[in-house]
Amino acid sequence: MGLAKTEMFTDQQNEIALFAKVFGHPARVSILQHLFKIDSCVCGDLVNEIGLAQPTISQHLKELKHLGLIKGNVEGTSVCYCIDKKNWTAMKTVMSDFLNQDLTKKEECC
Amino acid sequence: MGLAKTEMFTDQQNEIALFAKVFGHPARVSILQHLFKIDSCVCGDLVNEIGLAQPTISQHLKELKHLGLIKGNVEGTSVCYCIDKKNWTAMKTVMSDFLNQDLTKKEECC
């Protein structure tokens, strides 16, 4: 099938999965880390920084933009990308709630 | 290709991507939340709780186990699964470092 049955899960579970999925490729992790490091960035810089072809980087940027984690702004012939702070913070809340579920009171049965 | 070019990324970036990928499906998110909620669980409970077929759940459990996030223990004809606390905590460190990159000093250029 290759198709996740999203209708049988909660909105929260689907949202976590969507965010996680976009982090599930090292190129996108690398792009985000680069944007954090240097504040803003044009697509061409990322093509040089990471070793992938321009259409490939462009597609990864599109996915990050689609989820709202980055913003793009046209500047002449190039495009300036940066982290969308508001949406990144909102995403962090969702993911942190998932990652920080309480472990302390659990018995490790296995 | 469908094949991530892992060799051009750092070990850290690949590790983040691997953890994120396993969270990138709502069924696995749901399984983990259930294990957190009820401490331990056999596969059959999960098949009832989530609406997927037994082989499908079994495969998702296998992926979670392969990454070390859960442990499984055979108990008669059933298998008891639970969160691997040590590995979960280690994973949380890796993911939190990524999610909590400093935003405060950044200019939003776009």
Added chain:
DNA sequence: TTTGTTCATTGCAATATTGCGATTAATTTT
């Protein structure tokens, strides 16, 4: 031993993802 229970594995079909060459679109420079 036979039967039932529970979970893992196999094998397959359907769909998704990744990567890039070729092209296009938008803009700047000459």
Added chain:
DNA sequence: AAAATTAATCGCAATATTGCAATGAACAAA
């Protein structure tokens, strides 16, 4: 206007993922 620059899109091939029916393996109960 023509050429150059930059990034998006298209179209394709290769691979990965998802889901499940069928089957197998391990154990328990009769």
